[in-house]
Amino acid sequence: MSGSAAAAKPASRAIGRLNLPRLLRALLPALSLALVLSAIAWLNPRAISYFGFTLMLNLAIPIALATLAQMFVIAGNDLDLSIGAFVGFVGCVTATWLREAPLVGIGVLLGCVGVYAALGALIYLRNLPSIVVTLGMSFVWQGLAILLLPKPGGKAPDWLLATMGVKPPLVPFPILAALAIAALGYVGLMRTSYGAILRGSGGNAVAIGRAGWSLLSAKMALFACTGLFGVLSGLALIGITTSADANIGNGYTLLSIAGVILGGGEFVGGRVSPIGAVIGALTLALAASPLLTFMHIPPDWQVAANGAILIVVLAARVLISRREAER
Amino acid sequence: MIAASPHLVRLDGVEKHFGAVRALGGVDLTVERGECLGLVGHNGAGKSTLMHILTGTAVADRGQLMFAGETQVSYSPAQAKRLGVRCVFQELSLCPNLTVAENARVFHPALSGFNWRRKAAALIIDKLDAIFPGHGIGASDLIQDLPIGRRQMVEVARAFTATDEPVRLVILDEPTSSLDAHTAGQLLGFMRRVVEGGVSCIFISHLLGEVLDNCDRIVVMRDGKTVADGGARTFDRDRLVSAMGGVDARTREARAVKAPARGQSPLRVRARSGRGAGAAELVAHQGEVIGLAGLAGHGQTALLLSVFSGARRARAGIEVTASMALIAGDRQADGIFPLWSIAENIGVRSLATLSRGLLISRRREDALADFWRDKIRIRTPDIHDNILSLSGGNQQKALFARALGSDARIVLMDDPMRGVDVGTKLEVYDLIREEAASGRTFLWYTTETDELKQCDHVYVFRNGAIVADLSRDELTEQKVIQSSFTEAG
Numbered sequence: 001m002s003g004s005a006a007a008a009k010p011a012s013r014a015i016g017r018l019n020l021p022r023l024l025r026a027l028l029p030a031l032s033l034a035l036v037l038s039a040i041a042w043l044n045p046r047a048i049s050y051f052g053f054t055l056m057l058n059l060a061i062p063i064a065l066a067t068l069a070q071m072f073v074i075a076g077n078d079l080d081l082s083i084g085a086f087v088g089f090v091g092c093v094t095a096t097w098l099r100e101a102p103l104v105g106i107g108v109l110l111g112c113v114g115v116y117a118a119l120g121a122l123i124y125l126r127n128l129p130s131i132v133v134t135l136g137m138s139f140v141w142q143g144l145a146i147l148l149l150p151k152p153g154g155k156a157p158d159w160l161l162a163t164m165g166v167k168p169p170l171v172p173f174p175i176l177a178a179l180a181i182a183a184l185g186y187v188g189l190m191r192t193s194y195g196a197i198l199r200g201s202g203g204n205a206v207a208i209g210r211a212g213w214s215l216l217s218a219k220m221a222l223f224a225c226t227g228l229f230g231v232l233s234g235l236a237l238i239g240i241t242t243s244a245d246a247n248i249g250n251g252y253t254l255l256s257i258a259g260v261i262l263g264g265g266e267f268v269g270g271r272v273s274p275i276g277a278v279i280g281a282l283t284l285a286l287a288a289s290p291l292l293t294f295m296h297i298p299p300d301w302q303v304a305a306n307g308a309i310l311i312v313v314l315a316a317r318v319l320i321s322r323r324e325a326e327r
Numbered sequence: 328m329i330a331a332s333p334h335l336v337r338l339d340g341v342e343k344h345f346g347a348v349r350a351l352g353g354v355d356l357t358v359e360r361g362e363c364l365g366l367v368g369h370n371g372a373g374k375s376t377l378m379h380i381l382t383g384t385a386v387a388d389r390g391q392l393m394f395a396g397e398t399q400v401s402y403s404p405a406q407a408k409r410l411g412v413r414c415v416f417q418e419l420s421l422c423p424n425l426t427v428a429e430n431a432r433v434f435h436p437a438l439s440g441f442n443w444r445r446k447a448a449a450l451i452i453d454k455l456d457a458i459f460p461g462h463g464i465g466a467s468d469l470i471q472d473l474p475i476g477r478r479q480m481v482e483v484a485r486a487f488t489a490t491d492e493p494v495r496l497v498i499l500d501e502p503t504s505s506l507d508a509h510t511a512g513q514l515l516g517f518m519r520r521v522v523e524g525g526v527s528c529i530f531i532s533h534l535l536g537e538v539l540d541n542c543d544r545i546v547v548m549r550d551g552k553t554v555a556d557g558g559a560r561t562f563d564r565d566r567l568v569s570a571m572g573g574v575d576a577r578t579r580e581a582r583a584v585k586a587p588a589r590g591q592s593p594l595r596v597r598a599r600s601g602r603g604a605g606a607a608e609l610v611a612h613q614g615e616v617i618g619l620a621g622l623a624g625h626g627q628t629a630l631l632l633s634v635f636s637g638a639r640r641a642r643a644g645i646e647v648t649a650s651m652a653l654i655a656g657d658r659q660a661d662g663i664f665p666l667w668s669i670a671e672n673i674g675v676r677s678l679a680t681l682s683r684g685l686l687i688s689r690r691r692e693d694a695l696a697d698f699w700r701d702k703i704r705i706r707t708p709d710i711h712d713n714i715l716s717l718s719g720g721n722q723q724k725a726l727f728a729r730a731l732g733s734d735a736r737i738v739l740m741d742d743p744m745r746g747v748d749v750g751t752k753l754e755v756y757d758l759i760r761e762e763a764a765s766g767r768t769f770l771w772y773t774t775e776t777d778e779l780k781q782c783d784h785v786y787v788f789r790n791g792a793i794v795a796d797l798s799r800d801e802l803t804e805q806k807v808i809q810s811s812f813t814e815a816g
Contacts, residue, residue: 209404213433269423270422270425
């Protein structure tokens with residue numbers, strides 16, 4: 001077996017090398033978050049405190065939840081352009097029915113998850129492009145939200161306000177929440193045995209079908225998860241803002257997509273990372289206003305600056321993978 | 328009751344049509360228990376379709392399928408799996424974004440529960456150890472990070488893993504085409520051991536030597552029918568080739584054309600492999616066919632790619648003096664444009680000469696495609712059909728046409744003959760000689776010794792560096808293998 005020994009040698013060396021880009025790919029989102037944090041610390045050291053983090057990251061929780069919601073559809077090679085309008089609708093339901101008639105509110109929110117699963121089934125069975133279907137749905141959600149709450153108003157249920165206002169000792173609540181969200185997404189999608197099937201359906205759907213799995217169920221499960229996390233995002237958002245507005249979630253569609261990509265996900269091929277997505281959402285939330293405010297950049301320029309950060313991080317990712325490929 | 332039937336599988340008069348094309352025209356086939364059945368035939372003879380019917384991914388239009396003596400009525404992939412039919416398809420059926428262990432899990436619903444990752448990892452790694460000792464694959468490696476040869480190894484190993492369903496029939500469709508000689512040997516040895524243990528195998532290969540040496544019985548297919556069926560001992564290479572109805576068996580060793588001495592014609596490519604200062608150089612002159620040999624994945628493809636990018640912008644250690652075209656090895660991923668027609672796929676490398684002003688001239692594109700279809704016999708009723716309507720070997724011919732129909736003076740070939748039948752190969756060898764004689768230069772990475780014999784000069788690679796430099800007269804299979812394994816002494 002001297003031949004096999006010789007064949008094994010280059011093999012093990014090659015494997016050792018191949019894991020490096022994978023590690024870098026995984027670390028890049030964390031590096032960009034660290035970069036933004038250190039910039040904030042340098043500009044305004046007082047922001048790095050219990051109170052500062054609570055203030056800066058509060059709005060990051062609903063963004064992180066919406067980003068995870070988006071990540072589930074992206075894992076199946078789809079996109080959800082309605083997540084922002086959906087979060088807004090959930091917010092309106094939360095600030096009205098969920099407070100006044102909790103059972104109706106809960107029923108409506110669960111029904112929303114069901115609608116999402118049905119959308120997944122529709123997209124799979126009719127072979128429709130998900131962007132078209134969800135773009136259409138975004139108008140539906142938006143319209144329903146305006147019907148429900150024509151003017152900004154309503155009030156969050158007290159239990160929700162209490163939950164979002166928790167002040168745990170030592171570690172700020174938003175950080176604990178982000179850790180919990182990331183852990184939930186990671187265990188659910190990356191560690192469970194059905195999670196592997198869900199991601200596989202984005203990587204090579206034919207192979208999953210040939211192995212005897214139902215692609216319809218997989219698609220429905222992914223969309224239902226999106227609906228579920230969209231509901232959680234709406235709840236968290238209203239828990240922070242205390243009242244609702246039909247347009248409250250509109251920015252979330254693009255933020256959530258950017259967060260997934262920033263966190264190491266790719267649009268096709270089922271390559272997503274829940275932990276990365278949460279980190280991406282935090283980075284975007286921090287870069288969006290606290291950092292730019294400390295840098296004295298006027299609000300008019302904040303969206304452009306946000307875009308610039310995204311481009312820089314994505315460029316770094318491409319450079320890293322290219323260098324590794326050449327080695 | 329099941330044991331009473333002598334046959335494991337029996338097909339009677341199976342027919343399958345795709346539109347107007349008849350893929351199978353009444354096939355009768357039996358597979359015994361504990362038998363290795365070799366299946367050979369030209370590209371497009373219907374082998375792959377027949378296997379799709381056996382695995383339930385295609386449904387026969389007519390005829391019946393009996394498994395272990397029971398007629399199967401509503402046969403599906405799930406039913407096939409329950410009965411213990413496994414298949415290693417030509418197109419890899421792994422999920423590239425999942426790890427090796429997760430791909431095993433995809434295949435086995437029984438692998439669930441708290442500990443599934445460890446169970447899946449143990450299952451697949453044990454099987455890899457059994458088939459390919461020293462494979463160097465880890466259970467947590469992502470498939471996308473593995474080179475194609477190792478992916479094929481995972482695919483093969485996964486087909487032999489068993490949890491709650493037994494393995495009774497394994498179909499191996501060109502399993503060795505992406506493997507080098509050493510791992511292919513390991514696989515064939517394992518296949519024989521499994522067959523001794525009572526499992527049946529159907530082995531499809533274009534490497535007739537492999538089929539003759541490792542199968543108990545051989546069935547030859549041609550134009551959607553079985554045309555010959557007999558014990559492996561009753562066949563030899565020539566009989567197989569003539570039964571397949573391809574090109575007559577002929578000796579390729581005797582070639583009257585003697586290549587001119589090296590260095591007489593202008594230099595085309597000079598490239599250094601590896602980073603060390605002492606690394607050997609690869610040199611190619613006009614009109615030469617240069618072979619890149621060695622075990623799969625030892626830097627041949629990397630060198631071809633760096634030569635290719637060296638043609639566009641200057642790179643250290645690479646010198647290229649003419650235009651260049653690349654024929655990709657991973658046809659599905661890097662070669663074809665799956666949404667385009669055959670004509671568009673052929674013309675894409677030559678758009679500059681095909682266009683009038685800013686627009687592509689359909690007439691010229693069609694003329695180019697028609698010319699090459701007739702010249703290398705791409706089997707299609709209409710060059711405007713989608714490229715995927717062609718069988719694998721004919722897709723590969725279209726890729727050859729793309730490169731040879733262009734203005735490129737240098738053609739790089741990244742093991743392009745994977746899964747191509749003997750007849751096509753012989754035609755392409757002649758084509759390459761002809762093109763080389765008219766001044767084209769070929770850099771040809773191949774894992775098959777037969778193809779190296781077509782080359783004027785061969786470089787052997789190991790660990791990303793050139794370790795041997797053989798002229799055609801010096802070239803023997805033994806020397807190539809020796810250089811590939813020198814480390815082991």
